[in-house]
Amino acid sequence: MINTQSQQHNLASNTETSQKITTVIGAGAWGSTLATVAERSDHHVRLWSRYGEESLESAIQDAEIILSAVSMKGVQSVIDRVKSIHIPENTIIVTATKGLDPETTHTPSRMWKEAFPSHPVVVLSGPNLAKEIQNNLPAATVMASEDEAAAEAAQEMFACETFRVYINNDPIGTELGGTLKNVVAIAAGICDGLKLGTNAKAGLLTRALPEMIRIGTSLGASSETFFGLSGLGDLLATCDSPLSRNYQVGYGLAQGKTLEEVLNDLEGTAEGVNTTKVLVRLARQEQIPIPISGQVYRLLKGKSTPEQAVQALMARELKAEFDDIFDD
Numbered sequence: 131m132i133n134t135q136s137q138q139h140n141l142a143s144n145t146e147t148s149q150k151i152t153t154v155i156g157a158g159a160w161g162s163t164l165a166t167v168a169e170r171s172d173h174h175v176r177l178w179s180r181y182g183e184e185s186l187e188s189a190i191q192d193a194e195i196i197l198s199a200v201s202m203k204g205v206q207s208v209i210d211r212v213k214s215i216h217i218p219e220n221t222i223i224v225t226a227t228k229g230l231d232p233e234t235t236h237t238p239s240r241m242w243k244e245a246f247p248s249h250p251v252v253v254l255s256g257p258n259l260a261k262e263i264q265n266n267l268p269a270a271t272v273m274a275s276e277d278e279a280a281a282e283a284a285q286e287m288f289a290c291e292t293f294r295v296y297i298n299n300d301p302i303g304t305e306l307g308g309t310l311k312n313v314v315a316i317a318a319g320i321c322d323g324l325k326l327g328t329n330a331k332a333g334l335l336t337r338a339l340p341e342m343i344r345i346g347t348s349l350g351a352s353s354e355t356f357f358g359l360s361g362l363g364d365l366l367a368t369c370d371s372p373l374s375r376n377y378q379v380g381y382g383l384a385q386g387k388t389l390e391e392v393l394n395d396l397e398g399t400a401e402g403v404n405t406t407k408v409l410v411r412l413a414r415q416e417q418i419p420i421p422i423s424g425q426v427y428r429l430l431k432g433k434s435t436p437e438q439a440v441q442a443l444m445a446r447e448l449k450a451e452f453d454d455i456f457d458d
């Protein structure tokens with residue numbers, strides 16, 4: 131069992147010097163799980179929490195990889211703390227947070243890159259419900275970076291029999307897939323909570339994917355990435371699992387609970403609530419249509435009921451399925 135303070139796992143401390151060291155920052159559900167995964171891969175792992183006894187400086191000393199798994203609200207403060215400590219330029223920074231900064235609308239990888247322009251930054255994202263991975267069920271994920279060697283090093287550090295790690299070179303697309311699907315997961319929870327059926331759910335997810343792609347490509351992502359593990363893969367996992375906190379938010383709203391009630395009952399973080407607000411701002415700025423996410427926004431704001439949101443989506447002007455299909 132991993133506690134909420136920096137620990138040495140698995141290996142006796144006198145073997146540490148010969149092992150590659152990974153430090154995981156954030157001992158919540160995801161950070162603890164990723165520490166377990168790296169430990170399964172037989173690396174030396176340190177798990178750091180702001181509530182633990184060990185200093186961050188000591189926890190990240192000699193680490194080849196520093197992986198941040200904190201929720202969005204903790205990202206800037208963690209960056210500031212790491213920045214106050216000197217870390218060598220070959221230290222790889224991996225970010226596993228799925229959110230958007232409410233101040234700047236930036237993704238966590240962009241925030242890390244801005245703070246550490248000379249360090250390789252890698253995004254970890256995929257269909258990865260922490261509880262299933264904790265239970266040793268097989269899962270696949272993506273390590274994405276513009277620095278191929280860094281992505282490969284992170285892949286090697288975390289891959290094991292039950293955790294299959296792919297690499298790609300589209301960190302922003304990989305990160306946005308995992309982030310934007312949280313908004314859709316709220317909608318999926320509403321869909322299931324209202325018992326709208328399988329056809330409605332398939333329609334919802336299929337129409338939500340182009341929304342994610344429109345926003346993603348406007349921010350520089352490749353559309354192809356959204357059909358991979360971190361896009362479609364994570365959409366399927368999160369929107370079809372009661373383990374997902376975002377799905378639980380939608381499900382609770384469909385039961386007639388207020389957002390406050392739902393969040394009070396929730397175990398852990400549902401990033402989709404904040405992401406929806408940031409996403410709507412981004413979409414307005416760029417004039418990008420996001421009808422499904424827009425309805426989630428109205429619902430979270432208390433401006434419509436789940437039933438009204440469904441009606442509004444079904445009553446939209448009829449249109450072609452693909453934007454440019456009749457252009458020629």
Ligand SMILES: NC(=O)C1=CN([C@@H]2O[C@H](COP(=O)(O)OP(=O)(O)OC[C@H]3O[C@@H](n4cnc5c(N)ncnc54)[C@H](OP(=O)(O)O)[C@@H]3O)[C@@H](O)[C@H]2O)C=CC1
Pocket residue numbers: 134155156157158159160161178179180181199200201202203204205207208226227228229258259260261397398399401
């Ligand atoms: N749980 C999951 O299945 C998955 C989660 N994720 C993503 O990982 C991120 C974390 O999720 P999860 O672990 O589930 O969330 P939890 O609610 O379980 O834990 C919250 C985490 O955020 C950290 N944190 C919160 N506020 C601050 C702060 N002000 N300063 C520093 N650290 C802070 C906590 O650190 P501390 O330990 O120091 O308290 C803790 O690690 C989210 O972005 C989520 O979307 C991604 C994939 C899977």
Ligand SMILES: O=C(CO)COP(=O)(O)O
Pocket residue numbers: 228256257258259260308312315364367368373374375376377399400401
């Ligand atoms: O990102 C996740 C699975 O890939 C976890 O989803 P939730 O944050 O909704 O629990």
